[in-house]
Amino acid sequence: MDCAFCNVKENILQNELAFAIYDKYPVTSGHMLLIPFRHFSGYFEATLEEREALHGLLSVCKEFLDAKYRPDGYNIGVNCGAAAGQTIWHMHMHLIPRYFGDIENPAGGVRGVIPDKRIY
Numbered sequence: 157m158d159c160a161f162c163n164v165k166e167n168i169l170q171n172e173l174a175f176a177i178y179d180k181y182p183v184t185s186g187h188m189l190l191i192p193f194r195h196f197s198g199y200f201e202a203t204l205e206e207r208e209a210l211h212g213l214l215s216v217c218k219e220f221l222d223a224k225y226r227p228d229g230y231n232i233g234v235n236c237g238a239a240a241g242q243t244i245w246h247m248h249m250h251l252i253p254r255y256f257g258d259i260e261n262p263a264g265g266v267r268g269v270i271p272d273k274r275i276y
Contacts, residue, residue, distance in 0.1 A: 161191045161246040169216055173209035176217050179250070186225040187255040188217050197245045199234045212248055215253050227253030231266055241269070 167175035168188070179187040190213050191208050202210070212233065221227060231252040235242035254262065264274035 158197055159246050159270060161189075161244065162247060164191070164197050169213065169220060171209050171213050171216075173206050175214050176213055176251075182225075183250075183252050184220045184255060184258055186227065188221065188251045189244060190214060190217065190249040192247055195246050198236050198247055199243075199249075200236065202247060210211045213251065221251070221253050225253050229254040229262075233266060 164175065165251075167177050171177045174190055174192045176188050179189050190210050192202060192210065194206065199207075203206045214260060218230065231250070231254060233250045233252070234247070237262065239264070261275070264276060267276070268274040
């Protein structure tokens with residue numbers, strides 16, 4: 157299988173069903189991807205156990221990033237389908253550290269996926 161996430165050789169953190177790596181094209185310092193070991197395309201295809209493992213790993217990764225980068229906040233996101241911007245068809249979750257000043261006005265947060273809807 158020619159999947160970049162199925163062929164990851166090293167990870168930063170992991171549990172029994174998922175692992176975390178730094179994003180190859182980070183939005184901010186410390187941007188991580190949380191990836192299930194099993195190959196499937198979307199979040200809604202994950203088993204209950206995989207979702208629990210991903211969310212457990214999310215907490216571990218946050219603690220890791222808090223200690224290493226000391227961000228001021230976080231965005232958490234999953235792109236589900238081409239219309240949502242998904243380009244890699246192995247499910248993955250983004251944990252994006254946010255820092256005061258990384259953009260002029262962060263109001264709206266994840267609403268920024270549609271820029272005209274970010275500020276409300």
